[in-house]
Amino acid sequence: MLSGKTILLIIGGGIAAYKSLELIRRLKERGAAVVPVMTGAAGEFVTPLSVSALAGGKVYTDLFDLTDEAEMGHIQLSRAADLIVVAPATADLIGKVANGLAGDLASTLLMATDTEVLMAPAMNVRMWEHYAVQRNLAWLRDNGVRFVGPNEGDMACGEYGPGRMAEPMEIVAAVEARLARGVLSGKRAIVTSGPTHEPIDPVRYIANRSSGAQGTAIARALAARGAEVVFVTGPADVAPPEGVEVVKVQSARQMLAAVEAALPADVAVMAAAVADWRVKSESGSKIKKVKGALPVLEFEENPDILAQVSQMTEGRPGLVVGFAAETDDVVAHATAKRARKGCDWIVANDVSPETGIMGGTENAVVLISDAGAEDWPRMGKQDVAERLADRIAAAVS
Structure with a gap:
């Protein structure tokens, strides 16, 4: 996927620098050449020797190294790459670039380049x-710098919250998305993801346990193959992928409106776990608890987004892929759903609590199409996404 590409990797001085070693390995196994640059502080966390061994070449550290200046000046170094990746992008590095400071090799490269920059922030939540x-961050985004992460989770300092650097494979996917000239170039895809929240009152809602991880992985995989992706997501647990157009929604009705606004498209992958029902009359104020009296909630059906898109008479995407999360008789229920909705494919899975799939990191799916039901082995959700994206590419290319 990255064969022939050169990545200039700037490693900042943070505890997450240890992930840069795995990142180098993952980039190289995909065919990329990695030219590493380390800040002085980065050397406190990983050694130049280990970075050099994995990258298979010299590590650049010193702005005033006359030998390097004779061989490859910092201006040339900053412009010879196809993409500059900063991982970890510390608060210090981000601040230097945003404020035009260039006091070391890393910041000078970032100031002197006309190459696209992708940053993976990592820092304490505060x-x-x-x-x-x-x-x-806002200034950099407005001026073309792209970001992947950060994720939310436990910090090395013992705190919890946003600030964890994206995992190496997330960064690889973002790199692929930025450099994609793939089999889906020129194609437009809509991917829905996550749950929907259907309000009961201003503080309560109906939802489900979908994390949005599978939809995010699919959007990432399609973008990595060159597709223009519109990612319509409910309030998911996982961060949206880099390199796609993100439309955030809450309810099923909002998701339908966003999907309709994103049309026309060549592909629609409806991976969202849309709530089937909503409260008919949402309360404008919090429903108070009254002893001995339970509230009565009247429900009505939500719009069927998959069916509406599948059954469009004009402007229907060439390939519509639905999802079926079942707890029993998976293939039978999903096959019936495909016929009822009118979509081309159904990706079915068993989300019984004992499988650990809903909200987990793995999936085991059955792809149902005109050819019948095809069982896929249990694998990581990103692996499922890659396999599905390859099938989609073969179908629409």
Whole structure:
């Protein structure tokens, strides 16, 4: 996927620098050449020797190394790559670039380049939330810098929240998306993901356990193959993928409107776990608990987004893929659903609690099409997405 591409990898000085070693390995196994640059602080977390061994070449560290300047000056170094990746992108590095400072090799490269920059932020949650960091991030985004992550989770410092650097494979996917000239170039795809939240009152809602991980992985895989992806997501647990157009919604009705606005498209992958019902009359104020009296909720059906898109008479996507999350008789129920909705394919899976699939990291699916039901082995959700994206590419290319 990255054969013939050169990645200039700038490693910042943070605890997440250890992930850069895995990132180098993953980039190289996909055919990329990696040219590493380390800040002085990065050397406190990973050694130049280990970075050099994995990259298979010299590590650049010193702005004033006359030998390097004779062989490859920092201007040339900054412009010879197909993409510059900063991982981890510390608050210090982000601040330097946003404010035009160039006091070391890494910041000078970032200031001197006309190559696209992809940053993977990593820092303490309080630093991430600080107004100065958010101001710097906004300025960089407005001026073309792309970001992957950060994720939310436990910090090395013992705190919890946003600020964890994206995992190496997430960064690889973002790199592929930025450099994609793949089999789906020129194709437009809509991917829905996550749950929907159907309000009962201003503080309560109906939802399900969908994390959005599978939909996110599919959007990432399609983008990596060159597709223009519109990612319509409910309030998911996982961050949306980099390199796609993200439309955030809450309810099923909002998701339908977003899908309709994104048409026309060549492919529609409806991976969202849309709530089937909503409360007919949402309360404008919090429903109070009254002892001995339970509230009575009257329900009505939500719009059937998959059926509406599948049964369009004009502007229907050439390939419509639905999802069926079942707890029993998976193939029978999913086959009936495909016929009832009118979609081309159904990706069915067993989400019984004992499988650990809903909200988990793995999936085991059955692809149902005109050819019948095809069982796929249990694998990571990103692997499912890659396999499905290859099938989609073969169908619409």
